[in-house]
Amino acid sequence: MIPTMRNKLINLFGVFLLSFLLASCASARRHHNEESFYFDDYSMAEQLYEQGAYDRAIQRYQAYIDENPEGNLAVIAQYYIAKSHMALGRIDEAKSIFQKIMKEHPDMVWANFSETQIKELEKAPKPAATS
Numbered sequence: 001m002i003p004t005m006r007n008k009l010i011n012l013f014g015v016f017l018l019s020f021l022l023a024s025c026a027s028a029r030r031h032h033n034e035e036s037f038y039f040d041d042y043s044m045a046e047q048l049y050e051q052g053a054y055d056r057a058i059q060r061y062q063a064y065i066d067e068n069p070e071g072n073l074a075v076i077a078q079y080y081i082a083k084s085h086m087a088l089g090r091i092d093e094a095k096s097i098f099q100k101i102m103k104e105h106p107d108m109v110w111a112n113f114s115e116t117q118i119k120e121l122e123k124a125p126k127p128a129a130t131s
Contacts, residue, residue, distance in 0.1 A: 042073050045080065054084035075101060075110045082117065091121055 045060035061077040061084070068074055082097035098114035105111050 041067065042077060045077065049080055049084060052087070054087045057081075058084045075105050075108055079110050079113060082114070086117070086121070095121060 041060045041064040045057045045064060048054075048057035048060060058081050061081045064071070064077050065074050078097055078101055082094045082101070085091075085094035085097065095118055098118050101108075101114040102111045102118075
């Protein structure tokens with residue numbers, strides 16, 4: 001059976017279509033992996049925070065911010081960096097970050113949360129001075 005011109009064109013189109021679909025899948029997979037990486041630092045930071053590994057959580061939250069300074073979770077990451085500093089007793093660092101959030105994102109709920117945290121810190125009893 002001798003292939004006709006029409007059959008050749010159909011086969012050629014099929015090969016082209018298959019190549020296009022495979023290339024699209026590879027591109028989508030690469031993009032999906034980038035998105036997974038995009039949230040990996042943030043997700044790991046949340047887990048570390050919940051486990052009380054605050055220094056390591058700070059590093060992961062900061063890594064997320066460094067990679068995604070305008071990302072949807074960047075302000076939240078800053079807030080939890082401040083909360084981690086609080087948990088570690090680094091009150092001045094925590095206050096500084098909370099103030100930065102309030103100044104740079106005054107219309108976001110995280111500014112309100114930050115203000116509440118600062119008020120709570122100011123109400124907290126100060127350690128007694130030792131002589």
